[in-house]
Amino acid sequence: LAKTTQPISMDSYEGQEVNITCSHNNIATNDYITWYQQFPSQGPRFIIQGYKTKVTNEVASLFIPADRKSSTLSLPRVSLSDTAVYYCLVGDIYSGAGSYQLTFGKGTKLSVIP
Amino acid sequence: DSGVTQTPKHLITATGQRVTLRCSPRSGDLSVYWYQQSLDQGLQFLIQYYNGEERAKGNILERFSAQQFPDLHSELNLSSLELGDSALYFCASSGEGAVRPISTDTQYFGPGTRLTVL
Numbered sequence: 001l002a003k004t005t006q007p008i009s010m011d012s013y014e015g016q017e018v019n020i021t022c023s024h025n026n027i028a029t030n031d032y033i034t035w036y037q038q039f040p041s042q043g044p045r046f047i048i049q050g051y052k053t054k055v056t057n058e059v060a061s062l063f064i065p066a067d068r069k070s071s072t073l074s075l076p077r078v079s080l081s082d083t084a085v086y087y088c089l090v091g092d093i094y095s096g097a098g099s100y101q102l103t104f105g106k107g108t109k110l111s112v113i114p
Numbered sequence: 115d116s117g118v119t120q121t122p123k124h125l126i127t128a129t130g131q132r133v134t135l136r137c138s139p140r141s142g143d144l145s146v147y148w149y150q151q152s153l154d155q156g157l158q159f160l161i162q163y164y165n166g167e168e169r170a171k172g173n174i175l176e177r178f179s180a181q182q183f184p185d186l187h188s189e190l191n192l193s194s195l196e197l198g199d200s201a202l203y204f205c206a207s208s209g210e211g212a213v214r215p216i217s218t219d220t221q222y223f224g225p226g227t228r229l230t231v232l
Contacts, residue, residue: 032218043116043204043223044157087157092170092215100170102159102217 022088031091118224132193137205145211152201
């Protein structure tokens with residue numbers, strides 16, 4: 001089962017770099033790692049996705065070690081508008097009888113402090 | 115704006131009733147996903163449709179059903195409503211979704227429908 005574990009919450013000051021780590025010890029060979037951001041009462045928003053090593057886009061970087069048992073979302077120079085919940089999504093979990101679970105988990109609530 | 119639209123934005127109804135939530139995916143997207151988000155359960159995957167066909171089923175109750183129409187919009191039907199069905203219901207769409215694992219699909223979420231069951 002590709003279950004994920006993330007810190008429940010994190011605080012950071014504006015302008016700092018924030019690193020959020022997700023553990024996924026049972027990641028399968030064909031699983032990718034995807035991060036979403038969610039503001040209150042809004043739908044999640046795709047941030048970044050990767051399979052191995054490092055991926056960077058205009059908003060974040062994703063670091064994945066060789067064993068792929070964890071991943072780290074890096075947000076450079078956060079601002080107040082980055083205050084949100086961040087979810088790590090890894091793999092479908094087959095739960096039998098044709099059913100799959102996409103486990104977003106509880107996510108990490110990031111609070112950016114002025 | 116993700117390009118995914120959901121109606122209605124808010125819905126208040128009574129226990130035992132039936133409601134229909136509507137979702138229009140981004141132009142060109144063939145996949146539609148439905149999620150339920152409540153305070154105590156987090157974001158729960160309900161069901162996925164790809165080009166009119168059911169592709170994956172998650173934690174969807176038998177009282178709930180969904181379909182995707184030829185124009186690719188989707189509807190989620192909730193019947194015999196209970197107090198515990200009160201939640202935010204999100205629809206997402208993707209240009210992917212034809213192969214497994216669907217967790218790799220880049221999903222674009224709509225603004226959600228807030229359902230309150232009294």
